[in-house]
Amino acid sequence: MNYFNYVEGELYCEDLSVSDIVEKEGTPLYLYSLRTLKRHYQVFDRAFADIDHLVCFSAKANSNIAVLRVLVNEGSGVDVVSGGELYRSLKAGADPKKIVYSGVGKRREEIRFALESGILMFNVESSQELEVINDTARDLKTRAPIALRVNPDVDPRTHPHISTGLKENKFGIDMEKSVAEYRRAAEFEHIEIVGVDCHIGSQIVELMPFLDALNRMKSMIELVRAEGINIRYLDIGGGLGITYDREEPPHPDDYARAIVEEVRDLDCTVILEPGRVIAGNAGILATRVLFTKERDNKRFIIVDAGMNDLIRPSLYDSYHRVLPVRENDGGTAVADIVGPICESGDFLVKDREMPRFERGDLIAVMSAGAYGFTMSSNYNSRPRAAEVLVSGNQAAVIRKREGFEDLVRGETLPGFLLHHDGNR
């Protein structure tokens, strides 16, 4: 359930009409519903109430500090994958003791920042990374809490670009090598082993892959404990899918029930890293139709949001539902919705029957709260969209629309270009 509904033909976000907000803030515009974010978090968190657990929202899905703050206020921790995400999380007021740091390519400065911040644990993805963490912890005269990210080699049966738990992916340490790696980690003076971690992919709509991975992690814990190593945390990553179109992912209650059954007697705190399932359906992208044109019976609706604003359709052929912000009875038409970017791959919708949108209409691109703004760019020198958070009948700009000056911030004209005397 979410809080985007029609009231007398007008799309509302909570108690405010989307067109009123857009009238004020312009397009393209990301709009998030605070109630939806909270509700999704609470449903997910409560589903695990029976066991000792920690939900670490995956910041890559939506890292606006206000969005993070909403979840932090609910008790959430954060799963970060960069110094930047860690910085944002701390800005948002997250408790460092609820932050886990994953990612295959952590830099030394980022590791240092995380150690200085006192995070809960590093999810380590290679032997070399372990060495650098150990060295950095030695410099700081401390010990780094770590889990090894184990690659369980299960097929999440999702889009190949977002599956991460297969051997052919770059993520994690192979199952077979993991015990040896744990043994090695135990030798490092500045490493404190605290957990086991895995993450198998994203937008997963079945329980089976999660359970397969979980079973492998359980045997891993057994093997590691047999080495005399104390394991307190089992991090099983994120990945639970949502409905964009007709997918029927397991409800968080079912997902949790299946997991809780398996881990009840494990004597571990279970860490979960949901991203999409919390934020995906808590946000939309509002965009305005600039022009329409027809060619060889093909209709194009050209809007003011491009692949730089929402890249998911171009990158993964993802489906996002589109709704009219104001319903009309103009019938339907098959069309492409395309952006202003100079690439044929710049589309939001391909060949779909939808309401017959006309010039000036506002369109709501649904399910854009996760991997929407966070994946946006300035390609074609397009200032990035504004983000607005709605709470009941209040709307607050939580990131202002970029301007041209933001585009060139940090760029300089070097002295040797200033007195250019032609091509002599």
Ligand code: LLP
């Ligand atoms: N934990 C780790 C280590 C991850 O790599 C990810 C996502 C998550 C948690 C959160 O997964 P979620 O619960 O959101 O499925 N850009 C793609 C999705 C990439 C996901 C990357 N990792 C998309 O737009 O579909």
